[in-house]
């Protein structure tokens with residue numbers, strides 16, 4: 001299938017391969033399943049807060065099916081012989097009653113620590129602000145140092161979570177994209 005250029009971001013990784021960030025498409029599903037099933041136990045636990053032995057077709061379908069009015073789902077792919085291999089993803093889901101959303105990130109083990117999580121989280125923050133949302137939240141295991149330091153560096157605050165022991169919540173206030181504080185947000189957070 002031919003897709004219009006819907007890249008949100010495109011850059012070269014440390015190993016020289018070209019990576020592209022774009023919205024998830026339904027035809028990504030089989031390769032997302034393959035990528036999810038190669039994740040380490042630690043990454044599965046940090047993202048899903050439990051041990052998942054195998055991602056089934058149904059589970060993957062639920063993960064990649066979004067309502068574009070209420071959700072935003074980005075994938076980062078690496079092109080290999082004209083095939084796009086998903087290596088990372090990030091999403092937010094809007095809350096029902098408040099202008100808020102909850103995000104999550106997942107970077108493939110071999111690709112962690114190369115700035116991909118930071119790029120994805122900034123893209124999510126930008127889209128959430130442009131949609132008029134005022135708060136972004138994330139639930140994180142209290143021992144997930146990489147996620148907590150990434151969040152801290154992008155000005156998230158730490159609050160209690162209702163997700164149980166061992167889970168903390170990170171919160172970021174989003175400016176109105178039409179306000180003067182938007183420019184400072186772009187400068188101090190999105191450009192970091």
Ligand SMILES: CC(C)(COP(=O)(O)OP(=O)(O)OC[C@H]1O[C@@H](n2cnc3c(N)ncnc32)[C@H](O)[C@@H]1OP(=O)(O)O)[C@@H](O)C(=O)NCCC(=O)NCCS
Pocket residue numbers: 042043044046047103104105106107108111112113114115116117118119138139140144145146147149150151153
């Ligand atoms: C947590 C996660 C999203 C971070 O993404 P990443 O691409 O690995 O992180 P980045 O390379 O963008 O690093 C951004 C910052 O995170 C922090 N960080 C990343 N890896 C780290 C590590 N191993 N230890 C401590 N801090 C780390 C640093 O502050 C880093 O900033 P720096 O590069 O200026 O030092 C990613 O590792 C991941 O998907 N882990 C498994 C699933 C998960 O934990 N999801 C979060 C729950 S929502």
